[in-house]
Amino acid sequence: MSASEYQRRRAALAERIGPEAIAIVPAARETERNAGVNHPFRQDSDFRYLTGFPEPDAIAVIVPGREDGEFVLFCRERDPEREQWDGRRIGAEGAVTDHGADQAHTLAELDQRMPELLAGRTRLHCPIGADATFEARIQDWLGRARAATRGSTPVPETLTRIGVDLHELRLRKDPAEIALMRRAAEISAEGHRALMRRCRPGLPELSLEAEFQYRCADAGARLQAYPPIVAGGANACILHYTENDARLRDGELVLIDAGGEFEGYAADITRTFPVNGRFSTPQRELYDLVLEAQRAAIAVACPGASVDAPHQAALGVLTRGLVRLGILEGDPETLLQEGAYRPYYMHRTGHWLGMDVHDVGRYRDQDGAWRALEPGMVITVEPGLYMPDDARVPIAYRGIGIRIEDDVLITADGHEVLTEGAPKDPEEIEALMAS
């Protein structure tokens, strides 16, 4: 991602919040895992979107129209001793020369400089409701600004959650972001193909998790977008099964929901396939139904359509299919109205996808209506069926869980499935597994 991309995004945010406002966006902090060992660091998505600055603890300040520069960055001080232990630091100078900051200062200068930046602005856009400690610091800076100006200049009285404006920008992906999402999708799709080739009865679920993570990391996606789900047999009916500690059994399906994160962007793919490489007839009946629902849902994903349209399309296909298979009884339209599918399909058909796997952005307009899809938005389409292991369903279907999930970019004239590289046609899966 080039420096000019970040510059363009900061300018877009500045334009949205207006010349009276100021925005404060903090980087992620390091968090301890145990006894002096930290969790792997992942930059805050909002902060990364606006700056590309990779270090923890930094704070970006965007001050629209400010004469001495609109982008001020506070970051960790260079420190040869700490750098020898913990790694290189960019420092204030590097933030200006290599990261596009108009001005940069060390974190030690925050309490002195922040009140000066706040003075003269009427509105503050900042995180609200996520980090009480940081919000207390903001209140402290506002207090200092009020004390220093003593009413001679305005100090922000209105606080707006940063996401109100920033997340509308993040929701519509720019071409540079789309390129990264394509790559995240390709790497992850290739990972799923590798698992289809590797899978066999007796293999631990963990072996497939390990193989997926290796494939992603080896292709440049070191972090996963979320913990991989490798669910053999009835484990697939637990939606967020992440134990991945059973063995895969002959005659069962395995559901794999896994996606890598490439340069800050997520992929989110689910494939379900037979452990031994051949679908049984009942497995195939349910699989074909989920696939039909998924294709119907993808077909309606286009600009101007409601973000709820794919879900409605999937529900219609699934409900009619459940009647056809004898799992539901009655008039499909009435069953649909009643939500009779819910014991077998209890989640929505998709969500926004971007830097976060469950990406930011509102799903409804101010008046509560579902919003319309627009070019540049990316959604997942992920219907499923989860058959309880009890008398509600015919014996042949009990304990079968299936989900098929793709990542779909809305384009000017329709959509593009970013995750096409992972086979979902059952015959294609069987052919790949036999090869």
Ligand code: GLY
């Ligand atoms: N992998 C999480 C989800 O599909 O929403």
Ligand code: MN
């Ligand atoms: Mn998923």
Ligand code: MN
């Ligand atoms: Mn998903």
